[in-house]
Amino acid sequence: MRDIVTPVWVNAKQPADRASVVATIADSLKSAHNPLIIIDAIDLAGAAEAVELARTANATIDHSSADNVHFFQEQGWLGTTPGEAVLRADAVLLIGPLSDEIATDEALRRLCDEDKPRAFRYVGQNAPPGSIANLVGKGLAGTNVGDMSLTALIGLVRAHINGHGVNADAAIREAVSTLGDWMQGASYGVAVFATGALDDLEGYALSGLLDDLSLKTRWNALPLAVPLGQNELQRMTSSLTGVPTPAAFRNGRAQHDGWRYGARRGVARGEYDSVLWVSGSDTDVPEWVQHVPSVIVISAHDSALPGVAAQAQIGVAGVDYPAIIEPAEIGAFAAIAPPGRSDKDSPAHLLGTIRKTLETDGAGA
């Protein structure tokens, strides 16, 4: 058993012991009228404990970027993995807004690096930044949507590949036929996009396009830069409750409503009086989260954060404790052993301690 040291703070002042912070966090959840737990980077065991804590506290639980995957999870589509794409894709469509950060995505880097001849195009409001164009090399051709919405353009491409007329001006017709013909000519195409970059309508439209194309050839979707913790939380929430996030617990039973229980919407509407932010990284607590009256933080930060009612430090998954996570570049779950000994706590252990305290003291409002 490791000796665990958990640096803790209350109102940005370091208290005497961990137990007092655990008690403070438990009290906060217990006394809250409508508590919210937001998960950022977390491992599978931490996600499981977060779900059980939410159940005990009658809280709502969501991932910090859960809005990004709503259409994906509930509408479904044809998808592939980074590994399959790297080995097989002969055509890669970059779709939607792409930032410089995506240029560092390992899956995209491998798609661009490998020896297999691969054609790239983009479609979006603007051309991708130079960092991505450089990564792709060979001159990145594409289609600027311009004033048209991406959804509408995808709809026209669907019309084109299904043999329907495209009622648009000549330039758009040309762009649509170029893109549609290129996609139809692929043997194994992959539409890649930054996780969260497409809105629901764009997601639905893309899903339909890939399905239509796949009547004759193969096209699949591949989200890039999936935030750590997103799939971990989804997997454990759905397994342990039957429903995905966002989920709200009422009398121990989870309810799911992608709109009603979405963390961002609820916080913006002032529906929550207490939020527990859990992150296995030292990423700053997002500004939108800080609108909740009481903010508690469990994260890898090693110093006190201002404006936080209580704070405890945990380690980093796979660095400070053994963790099962889905690295974005692999797209599958792996057990990661830490390189050495660490005295930092895991989210599973700390959240479990808080849950047991809450169970001992009685559940939330």
Place this chain on the structure above:
Amino acid sequence: MSITCISGGRVIDPEHGRDEIGDVWLEDGRVCAPKPDALNVERIDARGCVVMAGAIDVHTHVAGANVSAARLLLPERYADVERPMDHWTGAPFDLFSTGALYAQMGYSLVVEPAVAPSDAVATHTELECIPYVDRAALSVIGNDDVLLGLLRDKASDSAIADYVGWSIASSRALGAKAINPGGVAALKANVRAFNLDDVVPEYGVTAREIGSKLRQALGSLGVPHPLHLHTCNLGIPGNVKTALDTIESAEGLPMHLAHLQFYGYGNEGDLGMSSGAVQLAEAMAKHPNISADIGQVMFGPTVTISSDALTQFNYRRRAKPKKFNVRDGDSNGGGVVPLTYRAKSKINVLQWAIGLELFLLIDDPWRVFLTTDHPNGGPFTAYPDLIALLMDKSQRDAAIEALPDDAFQSTTLKSINREYSLSEIAVITRSAPARLLGTKDRGHLAPGAVGDVAIYRDQPDRAKMFRAATWLIKDGTVAVKDGEVLTARYGKTLSLAPDYDPGITSHVRDAYDARWGAPPDTFSVPENLLRERSPFEVVSCQR
């Protein structure tokens, strides 16, 4: 030391030819010889009850990436009822409900038959969260780069066996399953139909060859469970020929066919689909090396969950509601396609009839297993209703009466008078599954067996009887009483530790590096997952 005596019940233990009024004694979680002189014996009065070993489900999709994807795809179904645990809505149960519902029916071991090695860590984490029952998993093999590459390169049988052993060991499985071997790999090259002798593009091997090599490998490794095969052409009218060819292809070696009902389809008659059950039953009679779980269709909403990405890809536009999730994955990938089996659909009724025909026409209950291929043919919670249909011809006749008559034109179901006995039910749900899996201390009630005992109040309504065990004793402790689960306890995950040459990882390394840029042990399942105590129990690897 705790001693329990289950006394006065009708003890049915087909493994030992026992069917008599008698007692079953338990000591420290195991069945023991009678201890009439023992003090402090806890007694369970089982008079008027039937006493059997805990039941075993050899093929039920309860965990894994595809099951999880189904939950994400269909949250509205699960949200529709007040107590999801009690109602099958067509979306997978949560893990707690899964264990509790199985336990209530007297089950003590369930096998998730489709664990992708690249998802084994997460799947085992989920399996660990299923309470009351023990769990096991089968590792999916047959569409992966490494195996196909070894076959293409004419690797030796021992190298293939070492790879199969490594795959089972690293994913902590109880055996191996091939799912449309070669066919899913072919889909990635845009092949839409794949038969037993079709060639996988880029690898130049056929499903027949893949199956043959896997059967040999499992035999040489001593893996007790024979190759668990989901063969080509699932669900396609005329596929009975594929099933018959597959049976022949085993060449006398042991092989288990998964969800045989979905391969029992001729292509004759007005429906363009007919029953091939008689042919399959005859083939089963001629080939004692073959066993099969049935994958019975039961009417109602469900969701098909399969690592046969080719089949799911081809069926995706039949989804109701109109949404699906199909993934090309590393190795098999998979797909989720929701649908409803309707009692008004002649095709669905024919599927229902074919499943029952297979149960009733295959004479040897030791080679038939009670499954619905949960949730593909229907939920496992329908087992009691299925048992009632098997045990009572009048119930079958009543059910048939309410269904469209012309759906039965190609079936023999109406003319079959066979009724399963309680002993035969015990065979297909206990004794035979334990033998098939090689779990020698399960599925029976002789001294030394695991103390998993299901006790049912004997009553004419067999569905009611098997829906709610009066008691389920799990590892010697009462887990269910009067059909209600008691405090949750978490059991074990059974796995094998086959003996293989670890040098085979040098072959694996290149494939893993090309696909993932990661080493071969990336997806190996560690000893501990969620809890400090390891969930794994190793089963002897010998036939």
